[in-house]
Amino acid sequence: xxxxxxxxxxxxxxxxxxxxxxxxxxxxxxxxxxxxxxxxxxxxxxxxxxxxxxxxxxxxxxxxxxxxxxxxxxxxxxxxxxxxxxxxxxxxxxxxxxxxxxxxxxxxxxxxxxxxxxxxxxxxxxxxxxxxxxxxxxxxxxxxxxxxxxxxxxxxxxxxxxxxxxxxxxxxxxxxxxxxxxxxxxxxxxxxxxxxxxxxxxxxxxxxxxxxxxxxxxxxxxxxxxxxxxxxxxxxxxxxxxxxxxxxxxxxxxxxxxxxxxxxxxxxxxxxxxxxxxxxxxxxxxxxxxxxxxxxxxxxxxxxxxxxxxxxxxxxxxxxxxxxxxxxxxxxxxxxxxxxxxxxxxxxx
Numbered sequence: 001x002x003x004x005x006x007x008x009x010x011x012x013x014x015x016x017x018x019x020x021x022x023x024x025x026x027x028x029x030x031x032x033x034x035x036x037x038x039x040x041x042x043x044x045x046x047x048x049x050x051x052x053x054x055x056x057x058x059x060x061x062x063x064x065x066x067x068x069x070x071x072x073x074x075x076x077x078x079x080x081x082x083x084x085x086x087x088x089x090x091x092x093x094x095x096x097x098x099x100x101x102x103x104x105x106x107x108x109x110x111x112x113x114x115x116x117x118x119x120x121x122x123x124x125x126x127x128x129x130x131x132x133x134x135x136x137x138x139x140x141x142x143x144x145x146x147x148x149x150x151x152x153x154x155x156x157x158x159x160x161x162x163x164x165x166x167x168x169x170x171x172x173x174x175x176x177x178x179x180x181x182x183x184x185x186x187x188x189x190x191x192x193x194x195x196x197x198x199x200x201x202x203x204x205x206x207x208x209x210x211x212x213x214x215x216x217x218x219x220x221x222x223x224x225x226x227x228x229x230x231x232x233x234x235x236x237x238x239x240x241x242x243x244x245x246x247x248x249x250x251x252x253x254x255x256x257x258x259x260x261x262x263x264x265x266x267x268x269x270x271x272x273x274x275x276x277x278x279x280x281x282x283x284x285x286x287x288x289x290x291x292x293x294x295x296x297x298x299x300x301x302x303x304x305x306x307x308x309x310x311x312x313x314x315x316x317x318x319x320x321x322x323x324x325x326x327x328x329x330x331x332x333x334x335x336x337x338x339x340x341x342x343x344x345x346x347x348x349x
Contacts, residue, residue, distance in 0.1 A: 002032050003079040005137075006071070008094055009039040009130075010064075010086035012170070013228075014247030016043045017254050019085040019130040021147045021273070026134055027052040029141055036078075038067060038094075042228055049151035064090060068097035077101065080137045083114070084130040104136045125270050145275040149254040155236045156255055162196040163188055164235065164252070165220075166243030168205045173265050173297040174244050175207040178214035179316035180304045184262075185220045187311030188242055195239065198223045200231070200248060240278075244303060245271060253279060262310070264302035265292035268342040281342040282306050286331045288340075294325050302328060309339045 005026070009019045016039060027035045027050075036054045037047065044057025058064040081100035083091060095103055095113035105114035106129055118132035127144050134141050165184060167176035176184065181199065188197055197220040201208045212222065225231035231251065235241075241252040241259040245266045252259045258278030261268060267289055268281025284306050292302070299321040305328075308315035315337070319329055328336060 002034055003030075004034045004076065005036065006078045006081050006098060006100065007035065007037045007134075008081070008083045008086055009037065009043070010090060012247060013043070014250040015085050015126075016040065017147060017149070017247070017250040018127050020047060020149065020254075021127055021144050022084055022130045022134050022141075023053060024050070024149065025131075025144055026138065026141055030138065036071075038064075046228055046232075047149065047151070050149065051151070061090060065093060065097070068094060072097055072099055080104065082133050082137055084133050102137060104133050106133060123270075125274075127273060144273060146273045147250060147253045147276060148256065152232065152251075152254050153256040155232055156238075156257070157236050160237050160239045162198055162237045162239060163192050164238045164241045164243075164257075165197065165199045166241070166246055166248040167199065167211065168201055168207050169244050169246040170206065171295070172206065173292075173295065173300045174246065174303065175300065176244055176262075176303060176307065177207070177299075177316075178211055180307050181211055182214070182217055183311040183313050183316070184242060184307045185217045186313070187307070189217070189219060190311075192240070197221070198234065198238075200225060200234065200243075202226065262303050262306045264300045264306065265294065265297070267291055272342065279343070282310060282339050283342070284309075284328070284336060285338040285340040286335050287327065290327065292327055294323050294327075297323050297326065301326070305336050306339060309337050 007023045009016050023037050031052060038056045041057035041059040044055045047055045056067055058067050077099035079101050081098045081103045083105045091110055092113055103114045104116045106118055108117045116136050118136055120129045120132055131144055167181045169175055185197055199220055199222050201211060201222055202224050223234055225234060235255055238257050241257045243249055245261055245263055249259055249261050253276055261281045263281050263283040272279060272281055284302055301319055301322050305315040
C-alpha cells in the first residue's frame with residue numbers, strides 16, 4: 001500500500017543537500033510511496049528534476065505558510081511528516097498546519113506538536129540526525145553511504161577537464177586567505193598539468209575581496225556564480241574539485257565530482273559520507289579526530305598548514321596570529337606539517 005510522506009528541509013545549502021540524501025534513499029528504498037519534499041525555493045529548483053520525489057519550494061515564511069495551507073486544504077492527510085532539518089518558530093507552524101498521522105522531529109523540544117523524535121548520538125555524523133528522523137517512521141531505511149543526486153550528476157559533461165577550487169565558507173575560521181589560496185593553486189597545477197583552474201568566489205562573499213585584490217597565480221582564473229544555476233553550469237565542466245569545508249563541496253559530491261577537502265576546525269569523518277566515491281579529506285595529523293570549538297578564529301592556520309603540506313611548501317604566517325586557545329599551540333612545530341588523509345571511513349597518515 002502506498003504511503004504519503006512529507007519531508008521538510010529548511011537549512012543552508014550544504015545541510016540541505018546532506019538532508020536530501022535521506023529523502024533520496026527513502027524514495028529509492030520505497031518507490032511505492034508518494035514522497036513530497038518541502039524546502040527553500042532555491043534548493044527546490046536544484047532538485048526539481050529528481051525522479052520519484054515531488055519537490056515544493058518556498059521563498060519566505062509567508063511562502064511557507066501558503067504551501068502548508070494548500071497542502072492542508074487541497075490534499076489528503078499524510079501518513080508521516082518528517083522534519084529532517086529545520087529550526088525556530090517555522091517548525092511549530094509546519095507541525096500545526098500539516099495533517100499527518102505521525103509527526104517526527106529531530107529532538108524533543110517541540111514534543112507538544114511532534115509526539116515522536118529521533119534519538120541522536122552525541123557524536124553524530126553530519127547526515128545521521130536526518131536519517132534517524134526517517135528511521136523513526138521506517139526502521140527499514142538502510143544507513144547512508146554517499147551523497148548522490150542523479151539529476152545533478154547527469155549535468156556533468158563527459159569531456160570535463162577543468163579543476164575547481166572553492167576557498168571560502170560562511171565562517172571565518174574555515175576561509176582560505178590569499179597566500180593559502182595561491183599555494184593551493186600551485187599544488188593543484190602540479191597535480192593537473194595543463195588543466196584549466198577555476199577559483200569559485202562571488203565578490204559579496206566573506207573574504208572574497210582580499211582574494212580578488214591579491215589575484216591568482218598564472219593559469220588560474222576567478223569564476224563568479226550569482227545564482228545556483230550558474231554554479232551548476234560551471235561545475236558541469238569540472239573533472240575534480242578542491243576546497244575548504246563549504247556547501248560547495250556538497251554540490252560537487254552530489255554531482256559525482258571527485259573532491260579533496262581541506263579541514264581545519266571541522267572533521268572529515270563526520271562531514272563526509274562513509275563511501276563517497278573519489279572523495280578525500282586532508283587535515284593536520286596532530287588534530288586527530290578532535291573538533292575545534294574556537295569560533296572566534298579568523299586566521300585558520302590549521303587549514304593554511306594543511307594546504308602548504310599538500311603543496312609541498314612552507315606554511316604562510318605563524319601560529320601567533322591564532323587565538324590563545326588554538327589547539328595547535330600545544331604541539332611542537334616539527335609535528336605541524338604531517339597530513340592525515342581520510343578516504344571515506346578509512347584514514348591514513
